[in-house]
Amino acid sequence: xxxxxxxxxxxxxxxxxxxxxxxxxxxxxxxxxxxxxxxxxxxxxxxxxxxxxxxxxxxxxxxxxxxxxxxxxxxxxxxxxxxxxxxxxxxxxxxxxxxxxxxxxxxxxxxxxxxxxxxxxxxxxxxxxxxxxxxxxxxxxxxxxxxxxxxxxxxxxxxxxxxxxxxxxxxxxxxxxxxxxxxxxxxxxxxxxxxxxxxxxxxxxxxxxxxxxxxxxxxxxxxxxxxxxxxxxxxxxxxxxxxxxxxxxxxxxxxxxxxxxxxxxxxxxxxxxxxxxxxxxxxxxxxxxxxxxxxxxxxxxxxxxxxxxxxxxxxxxxxxxxxxxxxxxxxxxxxxxxxxxxxxxxxxxxxxxxxxxxxxxxxxxxxxxxxxxxxxxxxxxxxxxxxxxxxxxxxxxxxxxxxxxxxxxxxxxxxxxxxxxxxxxxxxxxxxxxxxxxxxxxxxxxxxxxxxxxxxxxxxxxxxxxxxxxxxxxxxxxxxxxxxxxxxxxxxxxxxxxxxxx
Numbered sequence: 001x002x003x004x005x006x007x008x009x010x011x012x013x014x015x016x017x018x019x020x021x022x023x024x025x026x027x028x029x030x031x032x033x034x035x036x037x038x039x040x041x042x043x044x045x046x047x048x049x050x051x052x053x054x055x056x057x058x059x060x061x062x063x064x065x066x067x068x069x070x071x072x073x074x075x076x077x078x079x080x081x082x083x084x085x086x087x088x089x090x091x092x093x094x095x096x097x098x099x100x101x102x103x104x105x106x107x108x109x110x111x112x113x114x115x116x117x118x119x120x121x122x123x124x125x126x127x128x129x130x131x132x133x134x135x136x137x138x139x140x141x142x143x144x145x146x147x148x149x150x151x152x153x154x155x156x157x158x159x160x161x162x163x164x165x166x167x168x169x170x171x172x173x174x175x176x177x178x179x180x181x182x183x184x185x186x187x188x189x190x191x192x193x194x195x196x197x198x199x200x201x202x203x204x205x206x207x208x209x210x211x212x213x214x215x216x217x218x219x220x221x222x223x224x225x226x227x228x229x230x231x232x233x234x235x236x237x238x239x240x241x242x243x244x245x246x247x248x249x250x251x252x253x254x255x256x257x258x259x260x261x262x263x264x265x266x267x268x269x270x271x272x273x274x275x276x277x278x279x280x281x282x283x284x285x286x287x288x289x290x291x292x293x294x295x296x297x298x299x300x301x302x303x304x305x306x307x308x309x310x311x312x313x314x315x316x317x318x319x320x321x322x323x324x325x326x327x328x329x330x331x332x333x334x335x336x337x338x339x340x341x342x343x344x345x346x347x348x349x350x351x352x353x354x355x356x357x358x359x360x361x362x363x364x365x366x367x368x369x370x371x372x373x374x375x376x377x378x379x380x381x382x383x384x385x386x387x388x389x390x391x392x393x394x395x396x397x398x399x400x401x402x403x404x405x406x407x408x409x410x411x412x413x414x415x416x417x418x419x420x421x422x423x424x425x426x427x428x429x430x431x432x433x434x435x436x437x438x439x440x441x442x443x444x445x446x447x448x449x450x451x452x453x454x455x456x457x458x459x460x461x462x463x464x465x466x467x468x469x470x471x472x473x474x475x476x477x478x479x480x481x482x483x484x485x486x487x488x489x490x491x492x493x494x495x496x497x498x499x500x501x502x
Contacts (some may be wrong), residue, residue: 015153036211037142038165043204044138045169047112053177054193075405076125080132082401088137089394102211108134109204116197144390147379148218151242155376160320163372167309174302220246240463243456244383257388271374272399273434277340281308281364288418308365315369329377336370341431348424384455
């Protein structure tokens with residue numbers, strides 16, 4: 001075993017006991033799955049972040065984006081993003097992902113390019129709608145691909161890498177905006193913020209071609225030229241052994257498989273609460289910095305804004321590795337939930353020293369790390385149904401999109417910046433509810449196990465594979481049943497003794 005392999009095992013990149021053949025397969029999967037998924041997500045975030053960066057670079061003044069117009073433009077993107085998300089992820093389970101996903105990336109790149117030439121607020125709304133509509137396949141589609149290749153001991157780390165792309169894209173977009181404004185402002189008679197959209201499109205469209213060559217689809221439908229037939233079968237078998245089912249098809253029963261299960265309802269609520277409560281680390285933080293013009297120049301505001309993104313990246317990686325090591329997601333998310341509550345309370349109080357405000361905003365950036373565990377947690381709970389899992393990821397994310405359209409306008413209206421009293425009241429209340437609801441998935445799954453419903457074991461046994469990794473999950477339930485049986489036997493013995501005495 002080489003030094004690199006020993007280091008990979010030390011950090012638990014490859015679970016201990018993994019064969020050399022399987023390690024080589026996972027190494028290939030990492031390159032194929034994460035390369036295109038991360039690059040596509042990165043370019044999407046460039047295009048999404050371009051709006052807020054362009055706003056600060058002069059678009060707001062040029063297009064007269066006063067009042068809540070920036071938030072309405074942002075919401076228009078999410079309207080387009082939400083409409084096609086669920087159908088897209090269902091269709092993705094039937095069509096070749098290596099062509100489907102890159103095609104949509106080219107389209108959103110073209111609409112991003114078109115944004116550079118708009119002349120009015122209404123044109124901006126139209127462009128943002130179509131950027132959102134065509135970008136809808138990116139995040140949820142690639143999240144489905146990423147969560148279809150890895151076992152439970154691998155999902156946290158891989159989702160962490162995928163999740164880090166968002167803050168990296170946002171950080172890079174900020175520096176790109178500064179470079180475009182400083183070097184291209186006025187070039188060919190165009191403002192710097194327009195060049196930002198052009199540069200983003202130039203990056204996005206060529207990157208789509210990577211998906212055609214590298215995107216492997218899902219294990220039992222892959223046609224990747226980089227995997228041998230034996231490796232393709234091993235990819236399927238190791239997932240079956242871990243309780244992840246093969247494709248079952250769409251059919252009329254799909255909606256019953258989704259909505260007839262408690263999982264979609266619980267994760268819809270828990271996931272969206274967790275995604276939205278760190279919201280102040282984004283726009284409210286930037287507006288608070290911008291409001292202190294006597295202290296911070298635009299360049300300083302941009303640099304300080306990236307601190308929360310850097311905190312998110314570090315936290316995301318730590319949380320991904322820790323949750324895989326602990327082999328559960330809820331514990332890490334509970335720590336993050338407590339931090340979210342503390343930071344939102346501090347911001348609700350507001351009249352605290354500036355350093356405390358910085359701590360609260362950056363703390364919310366740190367708390368964004370565990371939010372990347374929601375999707376792998378959902379994927380594990382929906383491991384028994386690939387199509388329902390893909391649709392469920394989209395459904396939960398649509399909830400976030402809808403909330404992200406409505407809540408900022410109601411609770412975080414721009415005219416109330418930077419105080420946002422209503423927004424912080426909402427965040428504190430939702431933080432409390434979120435912590436209370438976090439254990440609910442484990443409680444409901446435990447009830448299923450006590451009733452003898454174990455999907456992972458059933459999938460492994462249906463395919464003639466000895467299941468692994470199920471002992472810990474059933475151990476506590478078995479112990480409880482043993483205690484109940486012991487207590488029942490003890491009561492029967494006492495009755496017997498009493499009868500003899502009589």
